[in-house]
Amino acid sequence: MIKLGELNSPNAAHLFADYCVTQGWSVQAVVEGAERAALYVEESQLQQVSQALDAFLHNPDHPRYHAAAWQRSKIATGSGAAPLWAGLQFKAFSGPVTLLVLVLALLVYGWQQIAPQQASAALGIFLQPAAMNLTESWRWFSPALLHFSLTHLVFNLLWWWLLAGQFERRLGSGQLLSFTLSSALIANVAQYLLVGPYFGGLSGVVYALFGYFWWAGRLNPAQGLRLDGGLVAFMLIWMLLGFLDVLWVSMANWAHLGGLVAGCGWAWLLRHKPGRST
Template identity: 35%
Template sequence: MHLMYRFLENQKPEDLSRALWRHKVGHRIVSNNGNLELWLVDDNDALVAEQLIRSFELGMEELATSQNKEAPEANFPNTTSPTRSFTIASLWLLFKLYPIVFSTVVITLCVCLITQLGDNYVFLGWFTITPLIIENNYLYSKPLSEMNESHAYWRLLTPVFLHFSIMHLVFNLLWIWEIGRKLEKLIGSILWSVGFIIIGVASNIFQYWDTQSPLFGGLSGVVYGCIGFAWVIVYVNPNWPSLINKGLMVFFLVWLGIGYTDIPESLGLGNMANTAHLVGLVSGSLLAVVYGLLSKNRTRRA
């Protein structure tokens, strides 16, 4: 047995204990010098216990900022409840809970406002993978090879913040918030940000190589990366909670296939960055394999 968690005074251990028993995690809650502590029976259950503890802590922090007196469930709280007023305090709480995902949403909204959803080519050129040049009402772009001379390596990532329609923007922000925030809470903000950069850069580079045009963008590649990670990780490490169901995975795969047809353009969605979607899905799945194997090895050594 080893110490896994020490409860705060306002935390009810019964809620976490019920969640642990539902996942068949053997444990004991003992009192030590007036403090309640959680001890695991089997060290192999450390990973799933850690995930449930994070969800439990998240629920307690949500409870402390609301008027809901019911005991929190050991699950992801609904931080987007329409009954919550978005005050400065509640926004600050969201930032503390999901700093990378929250910052991504804010940056994306600001970029879309600045670029007017891609209509302002002057500002759009600040974020495209290669600079845009407007001469005599013609639009030109520099080759990707010139990036080494200007050292503007940030352009490899910034296209993820570009969006070209309200539907495009809302769809991506919805899924990056729904899936991305859960992944950030499970693997931590630092690792999530590393994964975000890897998936975003890979998607942008391959999309540019495929089309040879800088006029693309969006969080879709990262969204598909999150979907791929969440789907594959449970096969690599069965102790992981399932974040998406089979129906949702089928939807994203079907939508990926539709992107290669003329249907999106006929619906007014324009040409889709299909390569970015596919590369995002593959890179997210590969990251899940790497992370899953490393986390299993770390659990065995603990």
């Protein structure tokens, strides 16, 4: 997608984007400040959308724009009575890699409930550096699938589904697979070297996704992957509290930090990569 222009009203930008979608054009409004929003469009539709934008700027109060926004609202909320979460379509929101990791984590958790010692022995990282060998190289990645409570599992998988699903739809399954493996490796190695072998969970990868969305929204807003500033603040404060050891849960803090740094690095590497329209 390429940048069409900027409007000094985020509401107007979203109104125009809604109208364009009802016309079959792929247009995104990206808020870049309290009083500024950018419009992005597929290059093949640039001429049509530019003409439509000129018409909108001359008469933004025309009923057709508000009718389009109303139509989009009805499509998004169904009957209008159901809450937003009830309208989310699980499979439509996720790609094959998102679903694969989610299913694997659920299966591993079930295995942990049946044979916890066997599961941890099979999937945990090397207990001692001397035990490292290439024939068991999966151990650098597999701790991400281990979870030690239902709350731990649900929290991580919820964020995984929400963030990885968007990532996969925008950037593709191959890109998500590479991102997941590399961020899991970095997060696990950081925790292993700085603390020890007794850890597990997908949260290092989740923090990598947080880091990616955080910086992709700054470096490449046209990609369509970004986080609200309040959520970024919560994420960073939560990690800081983990390092201060004032929470009621034990956390793999270095895995979180390693994942966050990995995700920010990926955002820089893909700063020029366009996102797919959805």
